[in-house]
Amino acid sequence: MERRDLLRAFASATALTLLPHKTLEAWSRVAANARSADGLSNAHMGLVRAIADTIIPRTDTPSATDVRVHGFVEVIVTEQWADTERAAFLAGLDAIDANALADARKPFMDLDPDARGKVIEALEDGSRDADPSKTYWRLKGLVVHGYFTSESIMKDVLMVQVMPGRFEGAAPVTIKKRPSKTLTPPSDDAMRHAEHAHG
Amino acid sequence: MADAYDYDAIVVGSGMSGGWAAKELTERGLRTLVLEAGGPVDPRNDYVEHVQPWQMHYRGLGDRKRMQSEYPIQSRCYACDEIGHKFFVKDAENPYTTPADAPFNWLRGRQVGGRSIMWGRQVYRWSDLDFEANAKDGHGCDWPIRYRDVAPWYEYVERFIGVSGAREGLSQLPDGVFLPPMQMTAVEADARPRIMKAFGGERVLTIGRVGILTQNHNGRLACHYCGPCEKGCVTHSYFSSLAATLPAARATGRLTLLPNSVVAEVLYDPKRARARGVRVIDAITRHETVYTSRIVFLCASTIESVRLLLNSKNAQFPDGLANSSGTLGRFVMDHNFGSGAGGSHPGFRDKRTTGNRPNGIYIARFRNVKTQHPDFLRGYGFQGWSGRSGWDRGQWTKGYGADFKQSLIDDLGGWYFGGTGFGESLPREENRVTLDPEVRDKWGISAARIEVRWTDNERAMEKDMAKTMAEMLEAAGCKDVREDHGMNPPGHCIHEMGGARMSRTATEGVLNRWNQAWDVKNLFVTDGSCMASTACQNPSITYMALTARAAAHAVAAMKRNEV
Numbered sequence: 198m199e200r201r202d203l204l205r206a207f208a209s210a211t212a213l214t215l216l217p218h219k220t221l222e223a224w225s226r227v228a229a230n231a232r233s234a235d236g237l238s239n240a241h242m243g244l245v246r247a248i249a250d251t252i253i254p255r256t257d258t259p260s261a262t263d264v265r266v267h268g269f270v271e272v273i274v275t276e277q278w279a280d281t282e283r284a285a286f287l288a289g290l291d292a293i294d295a296n297a298l299a300d301a302r303k304p305f306m307d308l309d310p311d312a313r314g315k316v317i318e319a320l321e322d323g324s325r326d327a328d329p330s331k332t333y334w335r336l337k338g339l340v341v342h343g344y345f346t347s348e349s350i351m352k353d354v355l356m357v358q359v360m361p362g363r364f365e366g367a368a369p370v371t372i373k374k375r376p377s378k379t380l381t382p383p384s385d386d387a388m389r390h391a392e393h394a395h396g
Numbered sequence: 397m398a399d400a401y402d403y404d405a406i407v408v409g410s411g412m413s414g415g416w417a418a419k420e421l422t423e424r425g426l427r428t429l430v431l432e433a434g435g436p437v438d439p440r441n442d443y444v445e446h447v448q449p450w451q452m453h454y455r456g457l458g459d460r461k462r463m464q465s466e467y468p469i470q471s472r473c474y475a476c477d478e479i480g481h482k483f484f485v486k487d488a489e490n491p492y493t494t495p496a497d498a499p500f501n502w503l504r505g506r507q508v509g510g511r512s513i514m515w516g517r518q519v520y521r522w523s524d525l526d527f528e529a530n531a532k533d534g535h536g537c538d539w540p541i542r543y544r545d546v547a548p549w550y551e552y553v554e555r556f557i558g559v560s561g562a563r564e565g566l567s568q569l570p571d572g573v574f575l576p577p578m579q580m581t582a583v584e585a586d587a588r589p590r591i592m593k594a595f596g597g598e599r600v601l602t603i604g605r606v607g608i609l610t611q612n613h614n615g616r617l618a619c620h621y622c623g624p625c626e627k628g629c630v631t632h633s634y635f636s637s638l639a640a641t642l643p644a645a646r647a648t649g650r651l652t653l654l655p656n657s658v659v660a661e662v663l664y665d666p667k668r669a670r671a672r673g674v675r676v677i678d679a680i681t682r683h684e685t686v687y688t689s690r691i692v693f694l695c696a697s698t699i700e701s702v703r704l705l706l707n708s709k710n711a712q713f714p715d716g717l718a719n720s721s722g723t724l725g726r727f728v729m730d731h732n733f734g735s736g737a738g739g740s741h742p743g744f745r746d747k748r749t750t751g752n753r754p755n756g757i758y759i760a761r762f763r764n765v766k767t768q769h770p771d772f773l774r775g776y777g778f779q780g781w782s783g784r785s786g787w788d789r790g791q792w793t794k795g796y797g798a799d800f801k802q803s804l805i806d807d808l809g810g811w812y813f814g815g816t817g818f819g820e821s822l823p824r825e826e827n828r829v830t831l832d833p834e835v836r837d838k839w840g841i842s843a844a845r846i847e848v849r850w851t852d853n854e855r856a857m858e859k860d861m862a863k864t865m866a867e868m869l870e871a872a873g874c875k876d877v878r879e880d881h882g883m884n885p886p887g888h889c890i891h892e893m894g895g896a897r898m899s900r901t902a903t904e905g906v907l908n909r910w911n912q913a914w915d916v917k918n919l920f921v922t923d924g925s926c927m928a929s930t931a932c933q934n935p936s937i938t939y940m941a942l943t944a945r946a947a948a949h950a951v952a953a954m955k956r957n958e959v
Contacts, residue, residue: 211949251796251797252796252797252800252801253796253800253801254797254798254801255804256798256801258801258805269455272453272454273454273457275456276453276454276461277454277457277459277460277461278460279460279461283666314796314797317796318796321794321795321796332524334792337790337791338791338792341787341788341790341791341804342455342457342791344456345451345787345804346448346449346450346455346456348450349449351448351449351450354805355787355805356753359446359448359622360446360620360621360622361620361622361623361750361751361752362620362751363750364578364579364619364621364749364750364753365579365620365749365750365751365752366578366579366580366581366582366584366585366749366751366753367579367580367581367582367585367744367747367749368747368748368749368750369745369746369747369748370745370747370748370808371645
């Protein structure tokens with residue numbers, strides 16, 4: 198297979214499942230050369246997209262990639278971050294995939310949803326100070342931020358009002374469609390206040 | 397005689413203080429020239445408070461490379477972000493120096509409106525506890541004024557700008573003329589009586605008093621609760637000179653406002669012992685012009701006014717204009733700011749906030765009000781915030797998949813609650829602004845050299861702030877309470893004060909009780925440089941009140957031919 202064919206195939210996430218596994222080994226060699234100095238390679242982009250949609254899948258509301266969270270991740274990683282941060286992040290992505298290969302015998306992108314979930318759980322249980330979990334949390338932060346600051350989610354899902362016209366300090370919380378199952382009150386909330394400090 | 401001058405009055409600076417000088421002097425009949433170093437601001441085009449994250453390239457996370465290259469110091473301020481940086485100076489054009497061991501964050505905006513465009517909007521009167529502090533403990537010189545001198549001017553300013561707040565009847569934090577207060581959150585309203593009870597009524601949590609309209613006022617519209625006032629306000633709902641005092645001055649027909657006009661020097665007439673005008677450099681063309689006037693008001697901001705006086709040295713005043721006392725540039729202060737505590741609150745899951753309140757709660761000073769604390773002099777207040785964590789928590793909490801996503805949409809998350817201390821620092825002769833012998837700004841004007849250090853008093857206070865905030869959060873029912881020992885470098889609070897202090901005698905300070913230079917009778921300095929101590933309250937309203945008071949005095953003195 199020609200390199201440009203691989204690139205074309207990887208340009209679309211839906212194409213990934215059609216690729217025979219052995220070509221992925223070939224891809225990993227090609228990708229090492231294909232990676233540009235200041236952008237995400239298609240392989241890294243594919244992994245970012247797969248993780249993003251595992252964290253935020255499509256339901257009755259859009260998935261992470263439906264609102265192009267991967268594009269936001271690329272902007273931050275390639276334009277905002279310093280070279281050393283970017284290099285560490287890309288190495289971290291490789292470590293995530295290496296982990297998936299070791300545990301599930303397949304690259305992350307090739308795993309079915311259940312297996313992807315197990316990889317995510319392992320990453321979330323690992324130490325946040327060391328890779329691959331460190332890079333995972335950095336990516337997760339960007340995915341969640343990118344998703345909830347996207348135009349369609351702010352407008353159509355959160356229904357954010359730019360000029361609310363009033364402030365209520367103790368308004369009732371309206372009944373939810375579905376109860377929350379996965380979350381307990383986060384102790385890290387304590388950290389939030391510092392970001393609001395002003396002079 | 398009037399024809400001998402270009403203007404009756406010149407005001408240097410168009411921000412918080414300069415706007416008030418412009419309003420009061422023009423309304424009292426003076427043809428007034430306001431000189432602003434920065435460019436014009438057009439709210440319709442320049443204000444960005446309604447720009448949403450998805451409209452920003454970095455979604456509000458900022459252009460870090462540009463910040464590092466153009467705004468390395470200014471971007472330390474929360475308001476100098478991806479779109480708010482336009483209201484801050486470019487550091488390379490506006491250098492200043494410090495000793496290596498004494499960092500100072502000098503955070504500045506040069507534009508019509510100055511820092512009143514992106515100020516914190518908190519408005520608190522001082523009391524005699526503050527005006528008498530220097531006299532009582534011997535640090536700094538005695539203020540030549542007391543609360544009764546300023547009180548009518550506080551009221552005058554409040555009636556014009558519109559201040560929302562709640563009356564509390566506290567001697568250390570006098571009530572003002574208030575518009576209806578903003579609401580507390582469920583957690584804050586519950587905390588108030590708990591904290592009151594736990595600490596014998598000494599610690600009073602009240603809604604922040606802010607220069608933001610909760611109802612239409614003087615032709616300006618009530619707040620629409622979009623949130624980020626520091627990025628502007630198209631409805632002019634928070635006070636700024638651009639929204640309120642400058643339009644009032646313009647309405648008199650006696651205002652001339654020149655943007656892009658960098659004042660390089662106050663010119664002195666030794667025969668008459670008076671200021672005769674200013675030398676101005678056009679910020680764009682660098683063309684120099686001299687403007688003359690009967691009186692000069694310096695409202696350029698604390699350090700800029702000091703720097704201008706130091707740069708205006710002449711044969712009679714070789715150490716800086718109006719500096720016969722030798723105190724010019726000394727006793728520079730800032731609030732000791734950044735320590736406090738935060739926690740989460742397990743209750744009120746059935747309550748939420750709606751809208752974005754551009755304000756928080758305030759806890760009035762309780763240290764050294766009635767009894768003396770063993771570890772430090774003076775006191776501090778807290779500004780605090782509470783809210784629900786919202787989807788933000790998804791960035792650091794575990795979970796993935798459909799349920800995770802839905803919970804971030806449906807469940808607002810737990811409440812957080814915290815507060816940050818604002819402490820009074822002691823006036824010290826060693827803390828000073830001088831001119832750097834080598835460094836000059838983009839216009840060739842000698843840069844300021846700033847040398848301000850905290851002392852043991854501020855450090856002891858900082859420790860107490862974190863402890864008392866944490867114990868109040870515990871009393872309020874918070875969990876996971878964590879002390880924050882985040883003492884910032886001086887300057888970071890953007891409450892820099894002093895350097896041309898008011899004093900009772902000409903040997904102790906630069907200005908008399910009317911903000912009038914002891915040495916130069918037609919020169920007035922009414923920005924933060926006039927302050928002889930810092931109190932712990934946010935200072936802007938005191939600058940405004942002192943400016944209005946000084947302007948009234950100046951015009952009356954002119955009519956008596958005293959200046």
